[in-house]
Amino acid sequence: MIVDCHTHIRSLSDSLAVADFLEVSEKVDACFLLADPCDEGADSKQLSEQVRQNDKLIGFASVNPLEDKLSEKAITSAISGLGFHGAVLYCSQKGFHPTHSRAMRFYAIAEELGIPVFFHNSPPFTSEAVLDYAQPYLIDEVARTFPSLKIIIGSMGQPFVDQTLCMLCKHPNVYADLSIDPTKIWQVYNIVINAHEADIMDKLLFGSGYPFAEPGSCIETLLGFNKLLADTNLPGVPREKIRAIIERDTLSLFDIAAK
Numbered sequence: 190m191i192v193d194c195h196t197h198i199r200s201l202s203d204s205l206a207v208a209d210f211l212e213v214s215e216k217v218d219a220c221f222l223l224a225d226p227c228d229e230g231a232d233s234k235q236l237s238e239q240v241r242q243n244d245k246l247i248g249f250a251s252v253n254p255l256e257d258k259l260s261e262k263a264i265t266s267a268i269s270g271l272g273f274h275g276a277v278l279y280c281s282q283k284g285f286h287p288t289h290s291r292a293m294r295f296y297a298i299a300e301e302l303g304i305p306v307f308f309h310n311s312p313p314f315t316s317e318a319v320l321d322y323a324q325p326y327l328i329d330e331v332a333r334t335f336p337s338l339k340i341i342i343g344s345m346g347q348p349f350v351d352q353t354l355c356m357l358c359k360h361p362n363v364y365a366d367l368s369i370d371p372t373k374i375w376q377v378y379n380i381v382i383n384a385h386e387a388d389i390m391d392k393l394l395f396g397s398g399y400p401f402a403e404p405g406s407c408i409e410t411l412l413g414f415n416k417l418l419a420d421t422n423l424p425g426v427p428r429e430k431i432r433a434i435i436e437r438d439t440l441s442l443f444d445i446a447a448k
């Protein structure tokens with residue numbers, strides 16, 4: 190099974206963008222489709238329709254704890270009520286600290302309801318985004334306070350990859366998505382070798398970050414990882430460890446039943 194745990198549709202109102210996305214999603218068995226941070230209400234309804242129409246799509250609703258209602262009833266209705274299975278938070282883009290008191294209230298409810306939380310605090314950043322709030326170590330307090338909450342740090346928490354590696358070593362319920370840019374060979378090499386040396390390859394989830402990259406080319410780059418090192422003495426990573434990331438059953442990991 191291949192689960193792409195990080196995808197977006199460029200524009201839900203653009204039928205061509207939706208068609209492109211659906212074509213790309215044919216290459217995987219399931220994908221987490223993340224709502225965008227702007228205009229959450231409209232986006233959620235359109236996203237919900239897509240998710241309901243396609244069994245491969247696992248929707249994540251965008252939650253802004255500063256603005257959204259935080260009762261258990263309101264969160265249930267905004268997430269499972271619309272057919273979603275998780276929540277995505279854009280702390281740096283929306284300008285809230287990951288441990289803001291309202292965010293902590295949200296995590297308490299998410300933990301109780303078994304809703305996984307995806308922290309999408311990675312590039313590309315707008316000039317207004319608060320880079321401070323993108324730092325993965327700020328999620329440490331969240332993981333300590335809510336040890337049963339399942340957390341995904343998006344895109345390895347780039348550009349703060351070292352902080353992400355530390356979080357993955359430290360917390361059993363914190364994972365990270367290995368969405369790579371197949372054109373940035375040296376960056377891919379460093380992320381994968383650092384994860385391998387930190388012995389946290391089993392905490393990495395496959396993600397493409399579509400539309401920034403397509404799952405097919407990400408898989409090809411990862412499987413050809415050791416070929417990147419041809420004619421060098423640089424250390425490699427056992428191919429089975431990379432294959433295990435690509436084939437990880439991320440649905441079971443997050444208690445999400447296949448539709």
Ligand SMILES: [Zn+2]
Binds near residue numbers: 309
């Ligand atoms: Zn993304």
